[in-house]
Structures are given as C-alpha cells and as structure tokens.
Amino acid sequence: MSSHAPLSLRAPATISLVSVFPAGDNGGNPAPIVLDADAMTSGEMRAVAAHYGHESAFVMNARAPENAWRFRFFVPNHEMEMCGHATLGALWVLRRGGRWDGSPVTIETLSGRVQGRLAADGEHIEVSQPAGRTEPVVDASAIAAICATLRIAPDDIALEGVCNAATSRVKTLVPLRSIAQLQALCPDFTTLLATCDAIGSTGLYPCAREAVEDGHALPVLQARQFPRSSGYPEDAATGIAAAALLYGARRYGWLAPGERGVVVRQGVAMGRPSAITVTLRDALDASAGCWISGDVHAI
The missing domain is CATH 3.10.310.10 (Diaminopimelate Epimerase; Chain A, domain 1)
Structure with missing residues (x-):
C-alpha cells in the first residue's frame, strides 16, 4: 500500500489503511477507512476506492440520534450496501483513535442498521449481520x-x-x-x-x-x-x-x-x-x- 501516491481529501476527513482478518504474513483484506467524510461526494468516495483498489469505508454523522454513525462503502466500480470487513476496520480505527470505547453501538448503512461491539475477550470487535x-x-x-x-x-x-x-x-x-x-x-x-x-x-x-x-x-x-x-x-x-x-x-x-x-x-x-x-x-x-x-x- 505504501506505493500509492498521497490522495487529497476534503478537510477534516482523514484516511487510515488497515488490514482486516489477517491470518499470516501479508494476510487479510486491506481497507481504506475515511473518517469525518460528511463533506465528500459519492464521486470522491468512489475515487478513493479506485485509487487504492479496495473496498473503502466512509464514516459520517448519523442521521438518527439513536445511531452512532453512518457508514458508506465503495469498491472501484460502484457503491455497496454493506461491507463487513470495512465496517470492522472502521470501528477498529475509531476505537484506536479514542472515538469509541467498545460499548455496543448501532450504525446506519444502505442495507439497514448493523451493530458493533467489543467481544467478550476485550480485544476483538464484532459486527452483526441479520439472519441468513x-x-x-x-x-x-x-x-x-x-x-x-x-x-x-x-x-x-x-x-x-x-x-x-x-x-x-x-x-x-x-x-x-x-x-x-x-x-x-x-x-x-x-x-x-x-x-x-x-x-x-x-x-x-x-x-x-x-x-x-x-x-x-x-x-x-x-x-x-x-x-x-x-x-x-x-x-x-x-x-x-x-x-x-x-x-x-x-x-x-x-x-x-x-x-x-x-x-x-x-x-x-x-x-x-x-x-x-x-x-x-x-x-x-x-x-x-x-x-x-x-x-x-x-x-
């Protein structure tokens, strides 16, 4: 990922690169995570995904007061309703930055509300999915x-x-x-x-x-x-x-x-x-x- 040129984002948006679900050297799925993305357009979000070539998550203020955030997800070709690993990565970035303490939260996505919480081991994050x-x-x-x-x-x-x-x-x-x-x-x-x-x-x-x-x-x-x-x-x-x-x-x-x-x-x-x-x-x-x-x- 270090080979990518810097990507300009609207202030105050910030970007973090994480690998989610790694199980060995060079493992996991890379995900660009953009915080404070409220001012970004859909085209700009898709451009981030195209720049890095991976599913990308964009964290914004929630529309409903009972929810913690609204997440949007893009791959290079289009927007997605939901992305599990990018949701997990976004919550990890928020927790690492001191903006989430791991307590249960609900997140708005195009596929509906999902929940996030810190697992019982106090280390891993869990993201909910509805019944299959x-x-x-x-x-x-x-x-x-x-x-x-x-x-x-x-x-x-x-x-x-x-x-x-x-x-x-x-x-x-x-x-x-x-x-x-x-x-x-x-x-x-x-x-x-x-x-x-x-x-x-x-x-x-x-x-x-x-x-x-x-x-x-x-x-x-x-x-x-x-x-x-x-x-x-x-x-x-x-x-x-x-x-x-x-x-x-x-x-x-x-x-x-x-x-x-x-x-x-x-x-x-x-x-x-x-x-x-x-x-x-x-x-x-x-x-x-x-x-x-x-x-x-x-x-």
Whole structure:
C-alpha cells in the first residue's frame, strides 16, 4: 500500500489503511477507512476506492440520534450496501483513535442498521449481520454456467449442491469436494458477470470443508470470493460472504449439533491468508442473526 501516491481529501476527513482478518504474513483484506467524510461526494468516495483498489469505508454523522454513525462503502466500480470487513476496520480505527470505547453501538448503512461491539475477550470487535437465508440453485443451465465460469466439471461439486445464500448480499455457494480443487480454481472472468446476473448473485463463493482436527473451537471451512463486478477479480476476505456461508453450512449439515459458528479461511490462493470467525448470536435461534469478527492491524 505504501506505493500509492498521497490522495487529497476534503478537510477534516482523514484516511487510515488497515488490514482486516489477517491470518499470516501479508494476510487479510486491506481497507481504506475515511473518517469525518460528511463533506465528500459519492464521486470522491468512489475515487478513493479506485485509487487504492479496495473496498473503502466512509464514516459520517448519523442521521438518527439513536445511531452512532453512518457508514458508506465503495469498491472501484460502484457503491455497496454493506461491507463487513470495512465496517470492522472502521470501528477498529475509531476505537484506536479514542472515538469509541467498545460499548455496543448501532450504525446506519444502505442495507439497514448493523451493530458493533467489543467481544467478550476485550480485544476483538464484532459486527452483526441479520439472519441468513438460503435457496438451492437447481436450474441445469445455471449450474452449467457456474461450472463453465469456474472451469470445473459438474461432478466436482459436492453432493450438498449449489445454493444462493445471503445475510446482506446474495453470494452463490459452490461446495467442492476438496480443498485442493478449491485452491486450484482459475475462473473465466469474462463470463462471471453474466453468470452472476442470471442467478441474482453478487459473487461466486466456492468453498470446501477442512478435515476435522482436535483442538479447533469451531469447524474450519475454506472459501474463495469472485465478486460479480467490483473492479478486481478476487477478494482476500469477505465478511458478508462468510456470514452467508455460516447459514449455508447449517443447510449442508456441516455443523454438528450444538456448534454455533465457523472459521472461514480465505485468500490462501492469493498469498493473503485470512480468517473470519462467524458465530450465531443465539445458539438456539439462528433467526437472531450472527456476528462476524477477526483480527485487524494498521498497514
């Protein structure tokens, strides 16, 4: 990130660069965070995302007094309703700057209100997502298009089957039979937009289960995110997609009785290993939504 030239912002806006969900050297998803962005136009916000080439969060005063802030999110190509890792990064920057003490807050976004809080460990930040919904993709032509875009054979898809899943935005879960298949994917990006549009999705999220190992507090899944039209081909860590995958994993039977969450590893094939923790807010009531959490550090 240090190779970027300085970017001029309207005073008093300030920008911070953070990496969210890192799980190793060069890991995580970089996010530019712009505080005090009330005076910025949509075009200027999008220009920041285009300059850095990553999802960017813009922190503004809330419109409703019961909320702490209003966040807007941009990728190089357009505005987004919600971005999980950028929300987490923005709250981390606010806390580090002494502008938030970690107590529960609500934040206005285009996808609705989300909550942020400091986790019970007193270190990590948690961001809420609403209850997920899942719907199987069974149309033969849609499955064929997905396979063609991912350059896989239909038999490479696990028996659980493809489904659209969402908390804030629809992601298409494509369960594969092995981690090796997942990491070897080399999609045809020229067909990705049309494939996603045909199934009402904002990205393909192929995934696979890691072998169960003793000592893991939560089941571990791996995934890769190929966004429909963000201005870059692959995402190193996607909190919203990981939240959707939690509900997909419940549909697929990948969680044992009583298990309330998963760790999603992403970015491995990119050399930017990431880890996203997603847990149900209420282990007995999946309709209560979930929390996404993970590490954050400054770049």
